[in-house]
């Protein structure tokens with residue numbers, strides 16, 4: 152069920168590259184046929200999109216994030232990766248918002264089905280953070296399990312992953328609680344740590360796969376000194392100490408299973424808009440709907456899969472009846488699945504602590520706060536008595 | 538007529554014609570449409586006799602006069618399937634702003650001889666007068682959704698038209714949320730999708746053209762709007778546009794109206 156994506160067991164010595172080396176890295180990925188995707192500034196946020204080179208990266212930008220707010224601000228240096236995760240996640244490339252599954256054509260009383268071949272890629276992801284790499288591994292369990300999804304499998308197995316260790320967590324980050332960051336890995340091809348010291352702007356490089364090693368060897372690079380390693384460690388350590396939020400995950404499955412009727416669900420239902428934003432920005436949420444379309448003649452049909460959410464009404468309509476009509480029920484389903492039943496289903500939490508659902512909820516509902524509220528006010532006897 | 542093609546009629550009530558124009562703007566789909574359906578009645582003067590029967594009637598516009606209240610019954614009786622299109626037909630339209638004012642006063646101010654005007658106090662949705670088989674929202678309606686509704690009718694299936702929020706469309710197209718990233722008040726979370734999240738993609742908040750979404754938590758959204766600096770008066774205005782009379786929106790604007 153679990154696939155290895157070429158991670159090498161032996162830890163290779165780190166290298167160091169400068170800005171030219173980073174550009175050379177992107178160039179050689181392009182030459183090898185990859186579409187290079189990475190962070191870039193658009194519409195007041197750092198989004199993921201196709202990038203031509205280092206110049207497209209958000210140099211000198213950072214983000215200020217809190218529940219229901221995100222603002223771009225300037226840094227006082229020219230860091231290329233000095234911010235946390237934004238509104239997009241790599242999910243949009245591996246599990247696209249819309250996927251054509253198959254087409255059918257009717258001719259003379261019969262019909263032919265044409266399966267849609269996976270499209271897009273190969274992709275190189277630049278700037279995959281620790282929480283995001285963990286999210287990809289979680290979606291691997293969903294999409295590469297017993298019934299592998301062809302689009303996901305194709306895009307995933309070809310994706311070249313350049314991770315970045317975080318230097319500047321946001322106010323909504325809590326990867327330390329979830330054990331997913333700020334250090335990224337395992338599972339990358341290459342991993343960078345950005346070092347800004349005086350006039351020096353460099354990146355230490357960790358190698359995580361053979362193709363990563365092969366690519367690095369073709370770039371202008373220097374061996375990393377112990378000094379470089381120490382600087383990189385300091386960046387990660389500082390980030391680990393700067394988490395905006397935390398979540399106590401101790402016995403969380405039992406906590407949520409044991410509090411299905413907690414009054415806090417009514418409280419959150421008063422605030423929740425059932426708008427779906429939390430689920431669609433979440434890098435692990437995978438719900439989809441399948442729609443059949445026909446053209447006016449009725450001779451051509453297509454089956455499409457698109458992103459859906461447990462917060463929509465249609466999503467819980469089964470056989471013409473809705474099994475989850477209240478917002479209370481929908482929020483409870485989402486959070487309990489994410490943090491508890493996911494563990495039973497996929498042997499992992501569904502939350503990596505990226506904080507997106509907190510930032511991008513228009514009314515600022517905070518999953519860490521909701522857990523804490525239930526924990527604080529549950530009946531004392533319930534906790535951990537299973 | 539010996540044609541086996543189903544017949545289509547398009548009816549106009551109180552409206553701006555924008556939704557009918559959407560039918561004419563179908564471009565690539567107009568010819569295939571004409572190939573599958575007989576367009577039997579379209580863009581006619583409102584006085585035209587109803588006759589029929591028609592397999593599918595598309596009804597644009599709201600009911601604002603006693604005469605129209607009568608005519609829609611005839612149209613219903615002459616239609617096997619009746620689908621209303623646009624904010625006017627599905628909620629009463631922008632002209633439903635009269636529902637919040639005194640129509641008599643308007644008549645005195647606007648018309649030299651108000652006694653010649655026969656009008657109702659309220660502008661109402663078609664579904665308040667006759668049974669409707671499907672309501673297609675939007676001001677104006679979306680071309681793609683219109684084709685989908687007609688195609689679904691021809692294929693005897695349920696149209697793929699969702700009732701969830703505009704936010705879903707923002708997220709699918711990768712639009713950065715204008716409320717979260719810019720502090721711009723946006724009706725998207727309480728508005729039904731269908732436009733493809735057009736306004737947020739131009740950094741504007743959603744205006745609510747497609748009417749209330751399936752779930753509308755107005756106290757929560759309006760308290761967020763107030764945090765963003767929206768005044769009570771603007772709150773009322775933002776819910777009193779094309780779908781002012783849609784129950785969920787009407788409730789919000791009435792709750793925030795200054796008490797006199």
Ligand code: SF4
Pocket residue numbers: 429432433434435436489501502503504505506507508509518
């Ligand atoms: S639940 Fe929230 S914090 Fe956790 S992974 Fe999803 S978006 Fe990130």
Ligand code: SF4
Pocket residue numbers: 422423424425426427428429430462511512513514515516
């Ligand atoms: S928790 Fe927030 S983002 Fe999620 S559905 Fe509710 S209001 Fe929307």
Ligand code: SF4
Pocket residue numbers: 428513703704705707708712713714715716717723724725726734737742743
């Ligand atoms: S811009 Fe408006 S419609 Fe789009 S996600 Fe934000 S609140 Fe929802």
